[in-house]
Amino acid sequence: MQTKNMNEKKIKNIFVQGPVMATFIADSIQKHSTKTEIGGHSIFLGQVRADLIGNKRVAAIEYSAYEEMALEKMHEIRESIFAKHHLTCMHVYQSLGKVEAGEISLFVFTSSPHRKQAIEACTEIVEKIKNELPVWGKEIFEDKTYQWKTNK
Amino acid sequence: MQTKNMNEKKIKNIFVQGPVMATFIADSIQKHSTKTEIGGHSIFLGQVRADLIGNKRVAAIEYSAYEEMALEKMHEIRESIFAKHHLTCMHVYQSLGKVEAGEISLFVFTSSPHRKQAIEACTEIVEKIKNELPVWGKEIFEDKTYQWKTNK
Amino acid sequence: MNVEIILFGQLKDIIGKSIINVNDVDNLADLQKILQQSYPALLNTKFVVAVDRKIVSGNIKLSNKNEIALLPPFSGG
């Protein structure tokens, strides 16, 4: 059990309740000004779209997750990304709960001495998050009915 | 001359004096919350590295540009990017003057209904900026001597 | 043996619960069969099974010490 506890210690939380705020993103960027080996940051932000589905407009997405499994999977993804790309750091935040159309539900942030590594890693992380993390979005229409989202 | 004036009107400024601030980036992100057709934003930030060159440490980069030509070129790049990718919007900010190590000198921001378009466009814009814009960086060492930067 | 199964996403809607109990099962193939008999709606639903937080396939042994979950297609991000 000792080993298990040690591994769990390294597992970072990625979940935030509700939308990711622009001020949170700014703080996260600002914190990197002391890491003067960084030459490029790549950021991806997922924003909730007010899609028209049939004749109904999406007003919000409500996110839920199998949190423990998602964090373990994210830990694996993190280790594979650091093994493959020369990154200085990597941060991921995924919303849980309700995120209104126009708000941000995913924030992926990679930094590296040289731009190519940061950009490639960021793109790869986003694809892995969409395909491999047990997270579900419920599209809530303006009339309060809903449907379950499907990722492309 | 009428035609020329009309073209000039559409040319957006990209230059900011000194570093791009994290709060400026946050404001820029926040403004997109009303554009509810957006599903993904891709951001690239160039940060000044405190490189060790020989035995001297880079303390800052001082940027200068052939501004008129750079803005015309950026306008061309913008038009080619919008012709190629389905983007909702695109913003570019390049520092002029002194930017200290750890501060941000380039901010590229693309938004699209779907992530792939935003990511591809952002990466392409960054490469074009580095290769095609008449902008020069002077690496100023801690001892106030300097050398002209070369892009890889 | 009695195993507890955690449901996520639209599976909670389809089955109407977030946890179900299945009796007399000790492998994944049997579990799938029992689930489809008890909840025919699952036949029309795509999902994968996670055992102890890993997606599994094929027929594996199950015990009541395993954490078993049914996961519909992911749609985070």
Added chain:
Amino acid sequence: MNVEIILFGQLKDIIGKSIINVNDVDNLADLQKILQQSYPALLNTKFVVAVDRKIVSGNIKLSNKNEIALLPPFSGG
């Protein structure tokens, strides 16, 4: 004909000015020759020529209405 030439980046350091004037020149080939004679340091320096804010190559006609600039390798971003 007298043309004015704008210098950028390290070329300002090498030549020691940000604008130079060249006399009796009406095409790009002649201009390049005169520049290298007057400023031998340019022989060891990479640069391109922009006429009216476009990079040009080959031999083109120049007039004093053109905006002529020498641009060392770019290093923005």
